[in-house]
Amino acid sequence: MNSRKTVFIEDMKACVDYTIATLGKKIVLAMPLALGKSHAFANEMYRRAKADPEMQLLMATALSLEKPTASSELERRMLEPIVDRIWKGVPDFEYMLDLRAGRMPANVTLKEFYFRAGSFNHVASAQQNHYSSNYTHVARDMMNEVLEDKSDWGFVFCQLAAKQVIDGKTWYSDSCNADLNLDLKRLLPMGRELGIQGLHIAQVNSNLPFMYGDAVSDETFFDVIVDNEAYDAPLFSVPKEPVIVAEHMIGLHVSTLIKDGGTLQVGIGSLGDAISNALLMRHHHPEDYRSVIADLEVMERYGALVDRVGGLDPFEKGLYGSTEMLVGVFLDLYDGGILKRKVYADPIIQRHINDGLLSETITPKAAACILEAEELNPVIGEKTFAGLQQCGFFKSHLRYENFGIWDNETWYAADLRDDDNRQAILDHCIGDRLTNGIICHGSFFIGANRFYAYLRRMSEEERKQFIMTGVAYVNQLYGDETIKRLQRKDGRFINAGMKVTLMGHVASDALENGTVISGVGGQYNFVSMAHALEDARSILMVRSTKDLAHGVDSNVVFNYGHTTIPRHLKDIVVTEYGIADLRGKVDSQVVKCLLNIADSRFQPELLEKAKKAGKVASDYQIPACYRNNYPEALAEKLATYKAKGFFKIFPAGTEFTDEEIVLGRALRGFKAKAAASRVGAAAGVVSSFFRPVPEQALPYLKRIGLDAPETFRDRLLQKVVLCALADDGAL
Structure with a gap:
């Protein structure tokens, strides 16, 4: 919140004019990770820097979202209709187009703390300008650009925001990116006190759902607000990834480690979808779930661990989400009746719930029990009263006044040493049900188009159960530690790694040659927190192998030259072949x-x-029961259940058509085959020239415009597609 009057501007060029006039021509432009960036502001500021060599622009952010582009004629035919359908109207970041083309000017620098996995493997400038920072340190490190070595630069943080009028007052929501807001509220005023010129700018986008919690603020949180529907760009969609057999197996094993009544953190991607799918199977199809778990011999091998930290039964109490990333998994679990354990902001209420002394319905016995709590005795304080009232324990129309509770007619003394006072409060001041329950704390979100539509369709009451707040709250225990520990009981913090060494080190963000694949994000935060909470566990998922051009490599290695999670923080590691409890x-x-x-x-x-x-x-010999860890054995174990409709390749649905799914899989397989043996791939294509086009291939060929090729090149492409489809088993 700032003491200056907020400036409202309708035109983005005028907003950039104002920014440069206020801050000068040396600017650090910080932007949120992923969805919360303003294309309009970023592009206009970048154009100014390109046109004016005297400007110095440093952009600090993460995950600058890019629409997929084609690198071949076949890819173009596949992608163009998909891009037009899924990302229609979504602008490009001009600085990303120039970065990819190698034409970013020398007076502009892009620094990012997280990449889309593998997207910058061979981009030297990106590799050289990567922040390796825990998510909880990102805002600090962005501000350090001006606090330490650029004190004559201006600092601007620009974000998207949702807007809503509530009871006649206009409010703004950080919506998809509350991740850094708690840090900004602390750091921006600190920077101003140190003489740093700074601006906090919001661009309203009416396509964003209005989310509640710490994400909500009034106009005074911002220095500048741009509110013009002309800048309402569609939200960037991240389609669901296919879930292969190995990932379903990982999801099944992980699902046995999640305790009813516990807490869940999980990220985006196919592994998250696999976990959600397995949990929904456990909840809605318990007999089939127990059957597949038996076929995998999970209880024979890990029964003691499952009994201690997880379970196989449906979710009676449900789960609560505490996750930096609110992903579609949580909405699937909410829709499926699993994400339903409510937590409350007051530690007295939460402690009594955890102890089984209080439920959502407030009974006279539970009310009397709470009035016995140490925090309320001997006299109920104003702050204690307010916390309990926020949760519905005290009726909403009451107010605290002169060490008593006032209902506009009667004053009830808050001194609980007097039994008559205590009884009067029990008789007249206690609510019927708890209110403002929270089923998920998140810090940012991104997902498929249907994910955004789901959030927008939610009633206001439903959306208020999904609280958006900063990573300073979600990713660590520091600050408000008492309530965080109470809320996050039986926490299961689930993340993905790339490689695990036999000593227990895990590499998740980079290769041993220094190439940054993605970033540490919040992974270290959650692993550390799992060890700090008495009943929590960190679960790191690692696919056991990786397909490469020369064949298959193991992701379980003896040693590796990079570490994200050191072995002294080892806990549970899961591959498709089972569970390793290393703690x-x-x-x-x-x-x-x-x-x-x-x-x-x-x-x-x-x-x-x-x-x-x-x-x-x-x-030493590896026990015989663990020496049949082959992909074919996994596929065989799942075959019966796949025939019954379980373990689909897109268990949570997809934005792709059936033809696109098959074509995508087939062409990826052909590309891998060609990389391994160009001669073998070419032989298959040549042989297809002498065979007629199968009728069942026509829907696929029509989809990519090769059903009636006119040129030799198109005929060749058609034969490549036919060969790929045949190799995939689609023909």
């Missing part, structure tokens, strides 16, 4: 647990390396 284990146990969940094609070599290093006995 509190000595090195030999860690090695054995991880060998058990490695792909069997690589187990002998890994075991030999462990023996040479002296980490397991020279005569």
Whole structure:
């Protein structure tokens, strides 16, 4: 909140004029991660810098969203209709187009703390300008650009915001990006006190759902607000990814580790969808769920762990979400009746709920129990009263006055040492039901178009259960630690890694040659918090292998030259082959647990390396029950259930057509085949020239405009597609 009067501007060029006039020509432009950026402001500011070499522009952000582009004629035919359908009207970031084309001017620098996985592997400027920062440190590190070595620069934070009139007053919501707001409220005033010129700018976008919680503020939170429907760009959609067998297997194993009545954090992507799918199966199809768990021998191998930290039964109490990223998984679980455990902002209320002494309906016995709480005795204080009233314990029309509770007619003394006072409060001041329950705390969101539509369709009452707040709240225990510990009981913080070493190190964000794949984001925050909470567990998911041009490599390795999560924070690691409970284990146990969940094609070599290093006995053998870890065995175990409609490739739906799904899978397979053996791929294409076009191929060929090729090039492309479809089994 600032003491200056907020400036309202309708034209974005005028807004940039105002920014430069206020801050000068040396500007640090900070923008939210992913969805919350203003295309209009970023593009106009970038144009000014391109046109004026005297300007210096440093953009600090993460995940500058890009529409997919084609690198071949076949990809163009596939992508153009998809882009037009899914991303119609979504603007491009001009600085990203120039970055990709290698024409970004020397007076502009882009620094990012998180990439779309693999999107900048071979972009030197991006690799050189990556912030390796915990999510909870990002706002600080952005501000450090001007606080430390650019004190003569101006600082601007520009974001999108939703707008809503409530009881005659206009309010603004950070909506998709409340992630840095708690830090900004602290850091922006601090910067001004140190003499840093700064602006906080919001551009209203009516396509954003109005989200509640710490995301909501009045106009005074911003220095400048641009409110013009001409800038209401469509929201960027992230379509669901296909979920393959290995990912479904990981989801199944993880689902057994989630306790009814607990807390869930999970991210975007196919692994998150696999977990959601398995949890919904556990809840709605318990017999089939128990059957597949039995076929996987989960309880035989990990029964003690599952009984201790998870379960197999449907969710009677439900789950509460505490997640930096509010993803479609949580809406699927909400829709499916699993995300339903409500938490409350008051520690007295939450403690009594956790202890089983209070439920949503406030009984006389529960009310009397709460009045016995130490915090209310001997006299109920004003702050304590307000916290309890916010949760519905005290009736909403009451107010605290002169050490008593006033209902406009009668004053009830708040001194609980007097039994008559206590009884009067119980008789006249207690509400019937708790209010303002929260089923999910999130910090930012991004998803598919139907995800945004779902949030917009929600009633106001429903949306108020999904509280958006900063990562300073969600990703750590510091500050308000008492209530966070109470709310986050039985926390399961689930994230993905790329490689795990036999010593227990996990690499999630970069390669050993230094190439940054994505970023640490909040992963370290959640792993650390899992160890700080008494009943929480960190679960890191790692696909056991990776397909490369030269073949298959193991992601379970003896050692690796990069670490995101060090082994002293080891906890649970899950691959498609099982669960490794590493917490509190000595090195030999860690090695054995991880060998058990490695792909069997690589187990002998890994075991030999462990023996040479002296980490397991020279005569140790991997138990026979763990030596059938092959993809074919997994597919066989799921086949029966796939035939019954479970474990679909898009379990949560998709924005792609049936033809696009098959074509995409087939062409990816052909591309991999060609990378491994150009001769083999070419032979298949040549042989298809001598065969007629199968009738069942026509829908696919029509989709990419190759059903009636006129040129030799188009005929060649048609044969490539036919070969790919045949290899995939679609023909």
